[in-house]
Amino acid sequence: xxxxxxxxxxxxxxxxxxxxxxxxxxxxxxxxxxxxxxxxxxxxxxxxxxxxxxxxxxxxxxxxxxxxxxxxxxxxxxxxxxxxxxxxxxxxxxxxxxxxxxxxxxxxxxxxxxxx
Numbered sequence: 856x857x858x859x860x861x862x863x864x865x866x867x868x869x870x871x872x873x874x875x876x877x878x879x880x881x882x883x884x885x886x887x888x889x890x891x892x893x894x895x896x897x898x899x900x901x902x903x904x905x906x907x908x909x910x911x912x913x914x915x916x917x918x919x920x921x922x923x924x925x926x927x928x929x930x931x932x933x934x935x936x937x938x939x940x941x942x943x944x945x946x947x948x949x950x951x952x953x954x955x956x957x958x959x960x961x962x963x964x965x966x967x968x969x970x971x
Contacts, residue, residue, distance in 0.1 A: 861969075864961075864964070864965070867961070868958075868961045868965070871954060871957045871958050871961055872958055872961075874950075874954040874957075874958075875951075875954040875955050875957075875958045878947065878950045878951040878954050878955075879912055879951055881947060881950075882912060882915075882916060882944075882947045882948060882950070882951045883911075883912045885943075885947065886915070886919075886940070886943070886944040886947050886948070887911065887912065887915050889939075889944075890915065890935075890936055890939045890940060890944070893939045894932065894935055894939065897935070899932060899935055900932075902914075902930055902931050902932070904930065910930075911930070911931060912951065914928060914930045914931045915931055915936055915948070916947075916948035916951045916952055917948075917952075918931055918933035918936045918937060919936060919937060919940045919944055919945055919948040920945065920948050920949060920952060922937075
């Protein structure tokens with residue numbers, strides 16, 4: 856990869872990385888917090904197996920976006936999450952997933968083409 860393309864790739868990768876971090880922060884602070892508050896009001900048990908919620912962000916976003924059977928999502932209450940999620944939560948989960956996939960894709964491209 857030439858110097859010119861490496862610079863462009865670095866800038867694009869940094870923008871995607873910032874988008875991924877921002878989407879994770881916004882989704883966890885707005886969507887997850889609201890959904891978990893409603894779950895507590897309904898008397899449902901919250902998943903607290905990861906402490907602050909790092910991996911739960913992925914599972915909450917996955918349960919909102921993908922219509923899998925609840926027994927295939929054992930780490931969060933997928934049925935309650937889908938029921939309590941709003942359209943805004945769906946868009947935030949989509950932003951989190953898309954930016955995460957593009958971030959991983961940048962890593963793969965970097966690993967393949969960096970010294971060629």
